[in-house]
Amino acid sequence: MKTLSSTPRADGFHMPAEWAPQTQVWMIWPERPDNWRLGGKPAQAAHTAVAKAIARFEPVTVGVSAAQYENAVSRLAGEPNIRVVELSNDDAWVRDTGPTFVINDSGDVRGVDWGFNAWGGFEGGLYAPWNRDEQVAGKIMGLERTARYVTEGFVLEGGSIHVDGEGTLITTEECLLNANRNPHLNREQIEAILRDHLAVDTIVWLPDGLYNDETDGHVDNFCCYVSPGEVLLAWTDDSNDPNYSRCRAAMAVLESQRDAKGRTFVVHKMPIPGPMYATQEECDGVDMVAGSQERSPSSRLAGSYVNFLIVNGGIIAPSFNDPADAEARAILARLFPDHEVVMVPGRELLLGGGNIHCLTQQQPAPVKR
Secondary structure (H helix, E strand, O other): OOEEOOOOOOOOOEOOOOOOOEEEEEEEOOOOOOOOHHHHHHHHHHHHHHHHHHHOOOOEEEEEOOOOHHHHHHHOOOOOOEEEEEOOOOOOOHHHHOOEEEEOOEOOEEEEEEEOOOOOOOOOOOOOOOHHHHHHHHHHHHHHOOOEEEEEEEEOOHHHOEEOOOOEEEEEHHHHOOOOOOOOOOHHHHHHHHHHHHOOOEEEEEOOOOOOOOOOOOHHHOEEEEEOOEEEEEEOOOOOOOHHHHHHHHHHHHHHOEOOOOOEOEEEEEEOOOOEEOOHHHHHOOOOOOOOOOOOOOOEEOOOOOOOEEEOOEEEEEEOOOOOHHHHHHHHHHHOOOOEEEEEEOHHHHHOOOOOOOOOEEEEOOOEO
């Protein structure tokens, strides 16, 4: 694996949209007992269901610790489109710890290795240490023999950005301008790094993400692209819901801005499920470790149907046994008429702090033009 000293933009590379053709999806096996209840067994079952759903459409690679390797292989057995590789890690959130892949028009794929500090380091981060997570992106690129760009001194999680592949990026101020990420950089400096490493021209800053999202408001749990110029925004009409003002603030930004191609945004609304809370029994199943994220039945879960993954010909989305599940499926089917919508139970994943998009990382296919 070669580490490059240039930037993707300077070398003619860009981050494609999620709907671009993919060669595979990466996942990491959940096991951390101070995050996943009952030693991670319910989450592993949910994770297996997600992997098998994706494997109907394209290959999946699941990274797993040495301690869990045999268990993961056994649970994923019989799926020729899923391979399991030993990959030490601190937790399963490969969207945030894995590489952001970039492509050019000559059939090459490279990756960006962002800094990672467990969503805030020692200023609100979710666990420590995180050194093995810091190595995940490099290990994945090593397995794929892709050259990498390293952003020394710049922290970014993949779940904090969405792109349209045509020059526009959407993010949240709540996350990227948080003092626990890159306190030494201002907005303009952060924008310059994003432009250089993703080849975007326009950056749309939504004020906040979903209420009580422990990632400090990742955009992938709140607002995502569905096609160039069109986004899907989590939405509530309940004025007593703390998300009410957040949704409207985001809508105001989207209605007032144009993308890199000069288009006004078409905004589709996606209902927010719940409100949902963990039960006392679910919380009691999580190991209590100093420095890890506390689980409490009084804390609202940041459940969202926006936290889905686009794959080749499919949409893999979470369901919550909620009255809004059917409406969410219908919305996704309408917005992606050429994709099959597959909904997978997402509660166990949500209990760990995220969902399907957070737990996956797509690898785009090479393109020659």
